[in-house]
Amino acid sequence: MVGGAVLHKGRLLAARRSAPPELAGRWELPGGKLEPGESAPQALVRELREELGVEAEPLERIAGQWPLKPGYVLQVWTARLVAGDPQPLQDHDELRWLAPGDIDDVDWLEQDRPAVAAAARLLTGAS
Known part of the structure; x- marks a missing residue:
């Protein structure tokens, strides 16, 4: 699995899950499964x-990987928004751009927390 720490104008994009029920209402870095033959950056x-x-x-991989369900681990890459205005099209019902001081304002999924903290450090260092 690959997640994206999408950084834009000094903020990090957070996405609230709408499904499955056990994850609904919690926040994550957007991303998903790699398809056969894809690299992690291509999948992202x-x-x-x-x-x-x-x-x-995709820019740089955030060090570390975090277990999800059996057979899946999460790898996270920083990413720069190139075009478009993010909309919650699949799997999410709300998006938020969070400034470094607002990172803890949402209830992140446990596996995303280390990568979110690393991305927040990047934002703080960039300002």
Whole structure:
């Protein structure tokens, strides 16, 4: 699984899950599964297009990987918004752009928290 820490104008994009029921209402970094033959950056570009209707450029992988369900681990890449205005098209019912001081304002899924903290450090260092 690949997640995207989408950074734009000093903020991080957060997406609230609408499904499955056990995850609904919690926040995550958008992304999804790799398809056969895809690299993680390729999957991230496709997933952000499908889920949010945007074009993004993967930049750097955030160190670490986090277990999800059996057989799946989450890898997160920072990404730059290239074109489009993110919309919750699939799997999400709300999006928020969070400034560094607002990162803890949403209830992040446990597996996303380490990558979110790393992305927040990048935002703070960039300002």
